[in-house]
Amino acid sequence: MSENNTLSDQAAKPQNANIASIELLRGLASAVVCLYHFTNGHNNFISEANWIKAITGKGWLGVEIFFVISGFIIPYSMARSHYRWRDFPLFMLKRWARIDPPFWLSILFVLGLNxxxxxxxxxxxxxxxxxxxxxxxxxxxFFPPNQWLNGVYWTLGVEFQYYILVGLLYPLLFHKRSLSFWFTAAGLLTITIFTNQPAFFFDYSMFFILGFALFRRFDGQLKPWEFYLFSAIVFWVIEYKFSLQYLVAGFIPWLLIAFWPDLKIRGLRWLGMISYSLYLIHLPLGKKLIPLAARYIEGDGPRLVFVIFLFAFTLSLAYGFYQLIERPAMRWSKLVHYGEREVKSEK
Structure with a gap:
């Protein structure tokens, strides 16, 4: 059997691993981002002195949690499918089928709201x-000064750039020889230290790279001391480039995925299921309905009650969006196969 086949077989080890904490983390991240925009997105809606606004004021860090999750789950999925370089076009088609139809429909949603x-x-x-x-x-x-129609779309742009990069670098990043992983990841980290372009992947690549380390730990390709050393280096880069709060945002998914992968909390797992839909539609709703509410509702208490109702309303819409649009996109994505069919035929 060729070396690439051996790598594919080794990379498939986590296939049956229980990673229920992924859905929990998605639910947590989507909820805190949503509540951040609802309580902090309209400056004068909730007073600055309000303690709830102060707590939800760090909810934007949920984006970095999503990046770590993506850094783990994408190679995890690629390994299960025995991905190879020549599968890159099919890999991108698979990601397109999963991500873009909900994205396009959300654009229509934004236009209709406007x-x-x-x-x-x-x-x-x-x-x-x-x-x-x-x-x-x-x-x-790539075409300033054009702006996204929905403020959260910038993260989808970063994710799309990530898909291209991981599809091209996968054989190097997840080669059975850890030295290849170390050198490739070190190159990416070096670029990110000297990059200051928030709209592009390299400004946030350390969070995805942290997910890479988690995957290689699941896969058994990093020894425990290598995993801890590599993670410490990535955490240092995060703190060096950003701040301690970004480090905490990376540490939470690192901790749960590495040490409590089977952790389940029913409500957060349900939120995790609809997290992409919630993420796509919550901000335009908040931007249109909160200024309207500000005209008629006075005081932090009544306005926070409105935020609760708005959150519940957004969840119901997100669930409908998930059922009608996102679930079909998930089915379409599963119709795209690559390396796994050839591996089965070899057996």
Whole structure:
């Protein structure tokens, strides 16, 4: 058997591993990002002195949790499918089928909300065709001063860049020889230290790389001392480039995935199931409904009650979005196969 086949077989080891904590983390991350935007996104809606606003004020760090999860789960999925270099086009097609249909429909959702908002928020709504089309392919960052129609889309652009990179570098990052992993990851970390472009992957690559280390630990390709040493280096890079709060955001998924992969909390797992849908639609809802509520509701108490109702309403819409749009996209993605069929035929 060729070396690539051996690598594929070894990489498939975590296939039956229990990683229930992934859904828990997705639910946690999506909830805190949503509550952050609802309580902090409209500056004067909740007073600065309010302790709830102070707590939810760090919810934006949920984005970094998503990045660590993606750094783990994408190679995990690739390993289970026995990914190889020549599978790159099919890998990208699979990711496209999973991510883009909900993304496109969410753009229609945003446009519809903006049109409706002309009834109470703004006198008119205009969007250029060029700006709209730049969303397809996640090209907005490459053509300033164009802006995303939905503020959370910038993370999808980072994720899309990550898919391209991990698809191309997978044989190096997850080679059975750990030295290949160390050198490739060190190169990525070096780039990220000297990068200051928030709209691009390399500014956040250390969080994805932390996920890489978690995967190689699951896969058994990193010895315990290598895993801890490598993780310590990545945490140092995170703290060096950003701050301690970013380190904490990376540490939470690192801890749960590495040491409590079977941790289950029912409510958070349900949130994890609809996390992508919730992430796509919550911000435009908040941006349109919170300014409207601010006209008629006074005081932190009543406004926080409104936030609770808005959160519940958003969850119900996200669940419908998940059932009608995201689940079919998941099925379409599963129809795309690559290396696993050839491996089965060899057996």
């Amino acid at each position: 049109v409706l908002a002309t009834l109470w928020l703004v006198p008119s709504f205009k969007v250029s065709w060029s700006r709209l089309f730049l969303h397809f392919g996640y090209l907005i960052p």
